[in-house]
Amino acid sequence: MSKPQNAQGDVRSKSLVDYLNDENVRAVLYQIVAIGLIILAGWYLVSNTLYNLAQQNISTGYGFLDLEASFEISETMIDYSAKSNYATALVVGLLNTVKVSVLGIVLCTIIGTIFGVARLSSNWIVRKLATVYVETFRNIPVLLQLFFWYALIPGAFPHPRDALEPLPGVLFTSRGMYMPVPVADTAYTLMGIAAIIALVAIFFIKRWAKKRQDATGQPFPMFLTGLGIFVGLVLLAYLAGGAPTEMSMPELKGFNIRGGYNISPEFLAVLIGLTVYTSTYVAEVVRSGIQAVPSGQWEAADSLGIKRSVALRKVILPQSMRVAIPPLTNQYLNLTKNSSLAVAVGYPDLVSVSNTTMNQTGQAIEAISIFMSIYLGLSLLTSLFMNWFNKKMALVER
Amino acid sequence: MTQAASSHSDSTAFVAVKKLTKRFGSVVAVNNVDLTLSRGETLAIIxxxxxxxxxxxxxxVGIYGADEGTIYLDQDDVSDTNAPERPKWAAKIGMLFQQNALFDSLTVWENICFRQIELGTLSRKAAKERAVELLGLVGLAQESAELTPSDLSGGMQKRVGIARAISTDPELLLLDNPTAGLDPVLSNHIELMISKIATQRGTTVISITNDMQIARTRYQNLMMMHDGKVYWSGKTDDIDDAHNAHLTQMLDGSSQGPITMRTGKREDGIFA
Known part of the structure; x- marks a missing residue:
């Protein structure tokens, strides 16, 4: 009786007010209005920009990528000269970004794991040192840390004339680090092929071993067999290739050092800075991951007479990983994105090269759109990989 | 009266604990405890x-070693966690942990037969069949085999823990609160099953419980601990009404006797 319209609702047709009072209709309406406002704002910005650019006689589009870059880049992983075009220059920058990010991710994982475990050490000194390391480097802005390392390297190391040589062929100078590299030879190609063959063989042997264990219960010494196959095959390829021993040694010629492989102070500063900064976060992730697994799990595995290594692999790690992988992904993404700070110390990363490109061509919007899409792409790739890894390592969703 | 359970001579004792002391820092968790059991005997610790x-x-079970005193199992010295006889005993002891300690990284059936799978004594297929059989024994449906322990309720997890403890047909079965958190019907079922295992297979059973009634009716021996020490131990048949009243009062806290509850974190409820 209190709501008579309910009884009549089916009979009489709904008025407009009834529709507007319907929760579902309203929800859709609000969303349409929201999208409309966003499109309007976007259109306003784009049309304004186009108008302003036209007023200043700046052409739009990506045609500039084909033009000659006419600037040098100090470090390149591919063939590049001032005669190359802007597109090649940007690829050089991208590769430099990827190089420092990938190395940084690998190193910060290793160092972070060591410090994360050290923070749980039963040894007082080790535990406190790890805490000091984490709390110090975590709480200083990463840009300042890059400046610090970049100031330290040229300042702390001698001129190439008096290079430090801790190992024969390894030189520390104010112009970076030098180390000997083997002179290119077919043997190394052979070794690469051998390594791939070994990995494929290990993959299949592992599958066979798992199948056999499932069927008969017999375990198989996979680690030693795998190591043997890998080392054996690679060594065999090296010997088959004539066992080349020629190395390119860094040597002082004139005022600078020639030969060998040079790691620039800029690259070192960025790599050390990013690695140290991110490793403190990784250390905390690792610590929380380990602490998330109750000690009862170790005890239960112990009481079953399971080897510690097996318990770690089958019981502890999968549960730690479930806790650790998502925040670890965040840290990897942060490191990749923070690598754009390399521009501050003059490491020719993607942002640095894009900056030069922008200054020379005036195509700011296009250049920024390129490097923003590339960073987005890199981050999404990292995310995808880590999500896949998480699925593989962790368990069914809870 | 306090050593009624050790009436057997030590040479035949299956479990022989002498003057065992275990410390954690300044806390003496186990203080000068003696315990003797023959093969096939059952003991409730309250x-x-x-x-x-x-x-x-x-x-x-070998997670902690003795700080003082000795532990002998069937004449093997296992006082130290690294004792050479310890690995052999891992297969002969089954234990249910208080918090179950099931592995969330594995399915229920892999949990139950983890040892057999890892040591290769059973194929995965055989291990799964064994696990399903054990699930039936503890009153769980076959369908739960493929779930992870975290998908189960507390009472179901407890039963999976029991299934894991008996999966190797152990000679010594250690149960830390096998019926805590279970309803009376299920709790009765589990206790009946434990008694059956003890009588049919000759398994020596040591069980921690907080139910005086269960301890008296289902176990041959009883040991009451307080503050790390043995407060009372003896045959359950020797417990007369006066004893029973006294011990029960101790357990439910109504006694003004020597037991004073320690302050601080309690585990699940007053007794654990």
Whole structure:
């Protein structure tokens, strides 16, 4: 009786007010209005920009990528000269970004794991040192840390004339680090092929071993067999290739050092800075991951007479990983994105090269759109990989 | 009266614990405890929280070593966690942990037969069949085999823990609160099953419980612990009404006797 319209609702047709009072209709309406406002704002910005650019006689589009870059880049992983075009220059920058990010991710994982475990050490000194390391480097802005390392390297190391040589062929100078590299030879190609063959063989042997264990219960010494196959095959390829021993040694010629492989102070500063900064976060992730697994799990595995290594692999790690992988992904993404700070110390990363490109061509919007899409792409790739890894390592969703 | 359970001579004793002491820092968790059991005997340990019951059990299973005193199992010296006889005993002891300690990284059936799978004594197929059989024994449906322990309720997890403990047909079965958190019907079912295992297979059973009634009716021996020490131990048949009243009062806290509850974190409820 209190709501008579309910009884009549089916009979009489709904008025407009009834529709507007319907929760579902309203929800859709609000969303349409929201999208409309966003499109309007976007259109306003784009049309304004186009108008302003036209007023200043700046052409739009990506045609500039084909033009000659006419600037040098100090470090390149591919063939590049001032005669190359802007597109090649940007690829050089991208590769430099990827190089420092990938190395940084690998190193910060290793160092972070060591410090994360050290923070749980039963040894007082080790535990406190790890805490000091984490709390110090975590709480200083990463840009300042890059400046610090970049100031330290040229300042702390001698001129190439008096290079430090801790190992024969390894030189520390104010112009970076030098180390000997083997002179290119077919043997190394052979070794690469051998390594791939070994990995494929290990993959299949592992599958066979798992199948056999499932069927008969017999375990198989996979680690030693795998190591043997890998080392054996690679060594065999090296010997088959004539066992080349020629190395390119860094040597002082004139005022600078020639030969060998040079790691620039800029690259070192960025790599050390990013690695140290991110490793403190990784250390905390690792610590929380380990602490998330109750000690009862170790005890239960112990009481079953399971080897510690097996318990770690089958019981502890999968549960730690479930806790650790998502925040670890965040840290990897942060490191990749923070690598754009390399521009501050003059490491020719993607942002640095894009900056030069922008200054020379005036195509700011296009250049920024390129490097923003590339960073987005890199981050999404990292995310995808880590999500896949998480699925593989962790368990069914809870 | 306090050593009625040790009436057997030590040469025949299956479990022989002598003057066992285990410390954690300045806390003496287990203090000068003696315990003797013959093969096939059953023992219920009762006592308030933090009495050292679980620690004593973890010493028996080999998680903690003795700081003082000795632990002998069937004449093997296993006082130290690294004792050469310990690995052999891992297969002969089954233990249910208080918090179950099931592995969330594995399915229920892999949990139950983890040892057999890892040591290769059973193929995966055979291990799964064995696990399903054990699930039936503890009253769980076959369908739960493929779930992870975290998908199960507390009472179901407890039963999976029991299934894991008996999966190797152990000679010594250690149960840390096998019926805590279970309803009376299920709890009765589990206790009946434990009695059956003891009588049919000759398994020696040591069980921590807080139910005086269950302890008296289902177990041959009773040991009451308090503050790390043995407060009372003897045959359950020797417990007369006066004893029973006294011990029960101790357990439910109505006694003004020597038991004073320790303050601080309690485990699940007053007794654990």
């Amino acid at each position: 006592g308030p929280s933090a009495a050292g019951k679980s620690v004593l059990m973890k010493c028996l």
